[in-house]
Every structure is written in C-alpha cells, then in structure tokens.
Amino acid sequence: MTLNESLFKYSLRLGDTSLILAQRLSEWTGHGPFLEEDLALTNITLDLFGRAKSLLEYAGKVEGKGRTEDQLAFFRTDREFFNALITEQANGDYAKTIIRQACIDCFDLLFYSELAKSKDNTLAGIAQKSVKEITYHKRHSFSWVIRFGNGTDESKQRLKKGFEEIWEYTGELFEMNAVDEVLIKEGIAVDLSTLKTNWTKEISELLQSAHLTMPEGTYMHTGSRKGLHGEQLGLILAEMQSLPRMHPEAKW
Amino acid sequence: METVNFENVFEAKLAKNDFIEPKDWMPENYRKHLIRQISQHAHSEIVGMLPEGNWISRAPSLRAKLVLLAKVQDEGGHGLYLYTAAESLGTSRDEMLDALLTGKAKYSSIFNYPTLSWADVGAIGWLVDGAAIMNQVMLQRSSYGPYSRAMVRICKEESFHQRQGYEIMTHLAFGTPAQKEMAQDALNRWWYPTLMMFGPPDRESPNSENALKWRIKRETNDELRQRFVNQTVIQAEYLGIEIPDKNLKWNEARKAYDFSEPDWSEFKNVIKGNGPCNKERLLARNKAHHEGEWVREAAAAYGKKLQENKIAA
Secondary structure (H helix, E strand, O other), X not given: OOHHXXXXXXXXXXXXXXXXXXXXXXXXXXXXXXXXXXXXXXXXXXXXXXXXXXXXXXXXXXXXXXXXXXXXXHOOOHHHOOOOHHHHOOOOOHHHHHHHHHHHHHHHHHHHHHHXXXXXXXXXXXXXXXXXXXXXXXXXXXXXXXXXXHOOHHHHHHHHHHHHHHHOOOHHHHOOOHHHXXXXXXXXXXXXXXXXXXXXXXXXHHHHHOOOOOOOOOOOOOOHHHOOOOHHHHHHHHHHOHHHHHOOOOOO | OHHHHHHHHHHHHHHOOOOEOOOOOOOHHHHHHHHHHHHHHHHHHHHHHHHHXXXXXXXXXXXXXXXXXXXXXXXXXXXXXXXXXXXXXXXXXXXXXXXXXXXXXXXXXXXXXXXXXXXXXXXXXXXXXXXXXXXXXXXXXXXXXXXXXXXXHHHHHHHHHHXXXXXXXXXXXXXXXXXXXXXXXXXXXXXXXHHHXXXXXXXXXXXXXXXHHOOOOXXXXXXXXXXXXXXXXXXXXXXXXXXXXXXXXXXXOOOEEEOOOOOHHHHHHXXXXXXXXXXXXXXXXXXXXXXXXXXXXXXXXXXXXXXXXXHHO
16 A cells, blocks of 8 residues: 555544544534533534544545545545444443543543654644643543442443443554554554553543443454444434535535 | 612612612512523523534534534523523522423524524524524613623624524525525525514514613614614625515615514414424423433532542541
C-alpha cells in the first residue's frame, strides 16, 4: 500500500470513528436525563462532529480526487466505512452510553496525545485541538461512571450491564493492519500496541472506583478495519445519508 | 397602610422604568402573571428542541449538522436561564416540569406542528425564530429584572438562529427545483401557524391588558404581528417564494401590508391539545423525564454519600 493510500485510509478510520460516535450521541440531544446533562452531552457531540469534519476534509485532500468531507460522509456505503465497531453500537440506556464513552475517551486521550506528535502536520494539528476537548470529555464520562457505580443499586446494575455489552468491542480499538505499518515507519501514525497497557490500567482503576471488575478472557469482535460492520451501521447510514442521496445534485 | 406604601413604591418603579427585582415587593397578580409567562416560555424552549431535533440525524451536510445541533443546544440553554428566572419568583423547577409533563402548563403551540422536510428546519429559523425575536426584543425592556436580563442574552442567540434559518432557505430557494419546491411547501405550512404565535387578536386577548400596564409586555399582539408581516414579505420576495395569502397587499394609507388573519379556530384547537403533534411532544418529554429518573436518583444518592463522608471525615 502506498503512503498516500495509507494516509487516506487512516484519516477515514479516525474521521469515521468520530462521525459515527457523534451520530449515535446526537440521538440524546433533546432527550437527555435532565437539562444540564443534555447540554453537556451535546457539547461532546459537537466536538466529535467537528473533529470528524476536519479529518474527513483531510482524507479528501489526501485522496486527491476532489471529494469533500460531505461527499465522503454521505456518499460511501457501509463497506467503505472504517469506524470502530464500538461506535455504531446502540446507545442503550444512559449507563451504557456513558461507559462506552469512558472506554473511548480513555483510548482517545492516549491516542490523540501521541498523534499530536505526528510528523504529519495536519493530523498533529487536529490531534492537539482534540486533546483539549477529550480531556474534558473524559472527565465527564469518568465522573458519571463513578457516580453510577456509587449511586443506587439500580445505577450500579445498569452500569455493569452496559459494560458487559460494550466490553467485547473494546479490543478492536487496538488493532493494526498494513495502513498502520506503513505510517508508523514514517512517524505519522501511533503504534497502538503502546497504548494498551495504560488503557487497561486506567479502565481497571475506573471500574474499581465504581465497584465493578474487569471481565477476563472475553472474545473480542473485529472487522471494521476491513470495512466489515454489524447490521446497525447500514441503518445509521440509511438515515444519515438519506437527504443528500435523494438530491445528489443539491447544495445545502 | 404598609401595603399601600409597598404598592406605591412598586408603581413608582414602573413609572420610572426601573426594574423590579426578586426581593422587591410585587402584587400577587404580577408575580403569578410572570411565573406563568416565564415558565411557558421556558417550556416552549424545551419542547422546541423536539421538532428541530427530528432532523439532527438527517441534516444534509456536516456543517448543517453542527449548526443545527448547536442551535438545539442553545434552546436548552435558554430553557435553563428562563427556569432560573422563574425560580426567582418563588416556584421550583420540579413544580414547573411537573406542570409541563402533566399537560397543565402551556407552551408555544407552534411546536405542535411537525417538521416534515429539511426546509422546515430553515422555515423554523426564519419565521418562527423571527417571530419569537419580535416578541422577545420587547421583553428585553420588560419590568422584571431577571427576565429582562435573560432576554438580552436569548435575543442575541435568536438572531443568529434566524440568520441560520434564512441561510438554509436561501440554499433551497436558489437550489434545484426540488429544493425550491421544498422551501415553498415549508412556507405554505408554517406561515399561518407563525402568525398565530403573536397570540389572539387584541380584541380577544385576555392577558394583554395587565401585561401592558405592568410593562411585562410593551406592544400588543396585533402590532407585533403587523410588524412581522411587514418585515417578512420582502424576505420572501428575495427568496422568490410566495406567501400563501391572496389578500396580502401593500396599503399605502396605513404604510403596512394588509393580510389575512390566521384561522383562529385552528389556533384554539391546537391549544386544546388537538394539534398534529401535541401528544407526541408530551410523550417525548415524559419519556425522557421518566427514563432519566434513575440517573437523577443516582446523582443525588452519590452526592449525598459524598456529603456524609465529608461530614464523617
């Protein structure tokens, strides 16, 4: 794989992951558990859409075929999306949304802190901005995990259940393929294997403060690096892309 | 004797255009009127998140998505300031929410109409927010301090929203034939409900008289409605779409447009709960509130534990 192809796919992977997570989180806007929390989660959603926009815009530039961020977001099929599987999972209740967010925020802070040192200036710039945002996101999701774990019996049960549902999608975050190999050599991509120890440590400490334990030896799902997703992504895209696809000539 | 003095002070403040502040004495009717008006306004912001929220997942560009999400979030923020302003009059958020969720409290009827196309998001920004601004600009000078100050902030954001709505309409009106048709259809459906937003005609408006006397309101429903029509006609002309009113005509003598009144029986019907989306809106609010209950309980329980540990330590 050429450097350019790898960089294109890498930017898509990061952009799609932000985009699909934001699309999921935005389902909460106007329906949050209380007003202040509705506003807080929407802030996070806005950051993620903003990041997706920058990354997909860059992917389009790298590809060099004149595709804009909107063409990439609204005119690709699910087989051409590289978002991590964890992002497309249904929100479930607020506990599941929050614990999924905590797992991703923890990963993202480690990841983007490293990407901020990338030799690719655009990715480094996007990462530097993202680190500031993710620091806040992580504080938000972690504090809710602790609140749920120490709140009521119900909140603890829901947190536990939510965690069990998303755990098997966390392994994929650390998967690498030929894209990573090419870009790591050039000092552009982050070697994901270096993040796993810290991530596992932080998440197990978080679970401990929420009186939950880390599951052992669970099977981990895989596929998104090859554009293989669950059934949910097709539905997310059908909804998200409906209007531009119905009016492909239109500008909005 | 003392009451009379308080009343004199209150009247004197009104006469001098001074603000009434939460700790000042105020007539009970003034307080009640304000609680009703401010909490209805807050509810309108919160329920207003739903029709536009309906298009967040389908906004047709990433930029449009960001703008719409931020707008819906602003509305939540407005709800928050307004609930706080109403609380300063001695009611609580729980009481107000309870009134909303049980259907006792009113909110702006406009949000009981459905958003059927992306153009409706534009039309809401352009027309509904435009009408809201017309009402709210006047409320920035309302006599109750906290309300007036909340309105200053809200008005600034609302004018952004209106511009963003008009921008959507511009893209559509100058876009493909299908887009233009979408814009016209949205104008057709939103025009009369928007005119209803100014409330019943002056000849039958039960709450206006006191509101004007107390400077909670400063212009009548009909005056505001007329001003809105005058302003909007030229905007529709620029877009090249037609206001659905055969009687719309410039009246040189009045220096204003003549226009058809909305169907007031429809207005009354929607207020009674028979609008296209009244039930859905209340159900959606109730569902979110009910499903959020365990979250609020968990937060409260955790807060309490922290407090107890602090005391123990």
